[in-house]
Amino acid sequence: MRYDTKIEKVVIGHGSRAMEFQIEVIADFNQAIDDMFAELQSRGEQDLLTDLCPYFGTVWDSARALSSQLAAEPQSNVMGQSFLEIGCGLAIPSMVLLKLDAGKVIATDLHPDVPGFLERNFAANHLSGHPAFSYRSLDWRTRSSEVLAERPQWILASDVLYDRGQAEAVAGFLAEAFAAGASRATITDPGRPYLQDFVSACDRLGLQSSVEIFRTDSADSRRDCFVLRIVQGNGMGRTKGGGA
Numbered sequence: 001m002r003y004d005t006k007i008e009k010v011v012i013g014h015g016s017r018a019m020e021f022q023i024e025v026i027a028d029f030n031q032a033i034d035d036m037f038a039e040l041q042s043r044g045e046q047d048l049l050t051d052l053c054p055y056f057g058t059v060w061d062s063a064r065a066l067s068s069q070l071a072a073e074p075q076s077n078v079m080g081q082s083f084l085e086i087g088c089g090l091a092i093p094s095m096v097l098l099k100l101d102a103g104k105v106i107a108t109d110l111h112p113d114v115p116g117f118l119e120r121n122f123a124a125n126h127l128s129g130h131p132a133f134s135y136r137s138l139d140w141r142t143r144s145s146e147v148l149a150e151r152p153q154w155i156l157a158s159d160v161l162y163d164r165g166q167a168e169a170v171a172g173f174l175a176e177a178f179a180a181g182a183s184r185a186t187i188t189d190p191g192r193p194y195l196q197d198f199v200s201a202c203d204r205l206g207l208q209s210s211v212e213i214f215r216t217d218s219a220d221s222r223r224d225c226f227v228l229r230i231v232q233g234n235g236m237g238r239t240k241g242g243g244a
Helices: 029-042 046-052 061-071 092-099 114-124 164-179 195-204
Strands: 005-012 019-026 082-085 104-109 133-137 154-158 184-189 207-214 225-232
Touching (some): 061 207, 164 207, 164 225, 195 207
Parallel strands (some): 082 104, 104 133
Antiparallel strands (some): 184 225
């Protein structure tokens, strides 16, 4: 599908560690959804709207939160490490990792229009052809063995708990990732209704989570995001408050 787009400046981090990106986004997200629904309706394929809705085309607060958390990590936690971002959309967290000299970054998404946006945005931010980066089209709800065979150490996702089935699906994927050798996961969420279902699903699968609040906008608490840090086994599980 063809979208009207615009360039948005995205600043991640603060002070000397701040990173600035020029990101092509969908100009009018709501109009793009309406246009997508009209197109699918004309083809009698309205049931595909969930998978083809252009959620990927905007910079969500959860992506800002995840990117900011990564930018604040000690360099030793990132340099040379292997990362997998699921439901990457515009993949700003992956771009941050490349700027921080991660050893391997795999970004995945299901939407067929994501690769074109990534190609243009990576070029605009001088990341085209980065040797540490690869993109995979992946429905992680049903197919995970191929990408997990590359043994990513750290699993990342932002705002992927947007419908009822996602809570169990994301938790199940993380359990598979830990079984394949991952050591940690970080999930950011704006407080969607299925967040607690996800935490409960992680508990049932033996995954421990800690939760903190990330203040995306110091003047607007409605934009606060939850940052969930997840490991296998024990040692976490306490909720606390925090900020940028």
